[in-house]
Amino acid sequence: MMKAAQITHYKQAIPAITQVPIPSIGPHDVLVKVVTASINPIDLKTQAGGLKMLLTYRMPLTLGSDLAGIVVKTGAQVTRFKVGAAVYGRVQKKRIGTFAEYIAVTQNDLALKPKKLSFAEAAALPLVSLTSYQALHDILRLQPGQKVLIQGGAGGIGTIAIQIAKMLGAYVATTASPKNFDLVRDLGADQVIDYHTTPFQSVLQDYDAVFDTRGGQTLRDAFQIVKPGGQIVSISDVPTGRFARTYGLPLWKQLVLQFATRRVTALAKRTQATYTFLFMRPDGQQLATLTPLFENGTLKPIIDRVVPFDDLSTALRYARAGHATGKIIIQIATDQEMAGRL
Template identity: 45%
Template sequence: MEAFYIRKYGGPAVLEHGRLPTPALGPRDVRIRVHAASVNPLDWRIREGQLKVLLPYRFPLVLGNDCSGVLIEVGQEVSRFRAGDLVYTRVEKDRIGTFSTEVVADETTVARKPDALSHVEAASLPLVLLTAAQFLTEAAALKPGQSVLIHAGAGAVGSVAIQLAKHLGLRVVSTASSGNIKFVKGLGADTVIDRKAQRFEREVRNMDAVLDSVGMSNLLRSFQCVKPGGTVVSIADGPDVSLARALNVNRLLWPVFWAMGARPHAAAGRVGAQYRYWFMRADGPQLESLNPMLESGVVRPLVDSVFPFDQARQAIARAEEGKARGKVVIQMRDD
């Protein structure tokens, strides 16, 4: 198969383009002919080795965490799918590799592609849609009428989380650059704070929950915005011991995670809030349960740009510069 992969951790220069053997198919696996894959911050964090303690990958490692495509083979014990099905997926964290012409995934991570969406549109969604859904309904466990501050509202996760939050009946405040304020309001945000012209922690108070995808400084300031008993969730900086435990990290490394999560946990304690670091899980049935919202247009895929497969490096660079509205997608085949 043709793929973009790394043989060592590092910057953009370590990404190689070539042919690798196709992965073996297990009895509960499906083989997907990839039509499109999206770029996520997780991709360059993995490339740089930022997550090697959490996710000890072997080389060569094909990058890419979600995709849309067509099933071309199913394992003997697969019951939900058959060859020819159109699917999309956020593959398992320890079996990534969607920046390729084929990928193998456990059937439990795969969902049927919504008929109303193209492969490019569908590929833009699995990781960010599951992240948003799990944040709102599990990590923060929000109920209709409550409030949420979603940082980086024009970004990949933020743009989907705002739409889903409004559908769930929440009051939404978001942050964005001045050029994206109108765009973010159009997604449904009730209030948008200009992140450069205003200090959001001076403008926003008594929120039930906060989602931070920006980084430690932004995360720590966010505790000034949440009410006592509220929840601040990070999907960027601040992994903690609870995450290490959930991912079965060697106990000898737990002190490292305690140190990384110490500052946000201390900030939470000072205001009587809760802090959680959320590493989303791949979940095909949950993803498929969200299809009706995509079919009806309640949640719209937001694609910033599409790059052909041979320009995967440029696609990653576009996403990594942090100026994309929504997702950057790599297209392997036409729909």
């Protein structure tokens, strides 16, 4: 048996840490002893039932999307990892559950943990780095000298996205609170806007791209700053009908999403901009290509705090408040528990 943080229904405010069976593994899976996990906005949305249009989960549901840990068992057809390997990764959306002592993960979702990083540092990276890279590199295809706005520069996504955008040679504007100005500038931001006092659309213009992490009115305002032919990628608004068709959702869901995003679709047409909703994909191989950048310090994790597993409910409340700088890490295995494994 193992400890796992589960909800029995959506909108359950506090997950219960309970005893459940250690998961079995398939031929392409590895069983990972989770050392650390991180809290991400998608975990809060899942808990609140905000992803029911895209994903349906059976209850009880163990929360948690990314991790760092140790492989303790391998499936018969696993070739990428051996028992004892230190790994990190973002698990498949239909197989979440990293807020637990063990998890079964397909080998393709994992990469070897950067040797120079602690388990806490490694757990801060998979989801946010893959999301940022897929937005800025794969979709926006940022080129040297292009201008990009990254919303929420001091958040978990923003702190990594700024670094990746600078690595790609872009000019980066971001929004932040004054207390975080020095941090985001140190990460590479060229222009920092106090979102408490200054609407970003009043000071920015002719931008090539926007990476939206807020959705809603903030996303709609972004269309005021992109040039014709510019691009906006959002990870926080409602998926478009086009996305729903690509994702293979039922026709009624496609129609609902098409109606819900009609304003954004109209804005994109009027401003001659391209709008894309990103539902990031877990990808161990892509994470492995980023690992050397974590090893050599080109990209570095920003951690707000490390919280013991038993205090997960406190950490989730803090995450929901929206004031974290960087990532909130959950310490699941203690130093004593890992002493005989590392």
